[in-house]
Amino acid sequence: MWNKDGDLAGGGYGVAVGRVFVIESQFFRESNASKIGFSVLAWHLAKWGFVLADNKWLTPTTAQMGFHEMPRPEYLKRLAALSGETVHPGRWEAEADSKTVADWRPTPTVSGV
Numbered sequence: 001m002w003n004k005d006g007d008l009a010g011g012g013y014g015v016a017v018g019r020v021f022v023i024e025s026q027f028f029r030e031s032n033a034s035k036i037g038f039s040v041l042a043w044h045l046a047k048w049g050f051v052l053a054d055n056k057w058l059t060p061t062t063a064q065m066g067f068h069e070m071p072r073p074e075y076l077k078r079l080a081a082l083s084g085e086t087v088h089p090g091r092w093e094a095e096a097d098s099k100t101v102a103d104w105r106p107t108p109t110v111s112g113v
Contacts (some may be wrong), residue, residue: 001037009033012041018083021045022054038065040094043101048088052078066106 003009012026015068026034026073045053058069070078084109096104 001033001038003030003033010037012037016050016086016088017079018085019087020052020079020082023056035061035065037102040096040098041099042106043096043104044094045094046104046106048097050087051062080090091093 001008001010009030010026010028010090012023012034014023026038028034042053055067058067
């Protein structure tokens with residue numbers, strides 16, 4: 001995420017495994033930048049067909065973002081079911097402006113996977 005002055009404000013990286021995205025790390029240099037960055041990422045993941053985002057650790061902040069703990073057997077079952085199909089390969093670029101992301105309301109898309 002870049003601020004209005006063009007300076008790096010925050011960001012993160014992760015690994016795509018089929019339709020699962022595993023968030024490896026997030027950082028911020030300005031307050032809430034990683035949260036905004038995650039919102040932008042979540043919009044894109046949903047648009048591109050990802051159905052599970054793994055943040056690895058549940059914190060009060062990630063709980064507010066909609067993350068929840070999942071029993072390991074359920075996680076492994078979902079990972080196996082979702083990892084076989086590659087979605088959105090190649091370099092990723094933003095496809096939405098900030099208003100589009102701010103107006104977006106995510107809905108659960110996985111049931112019984």
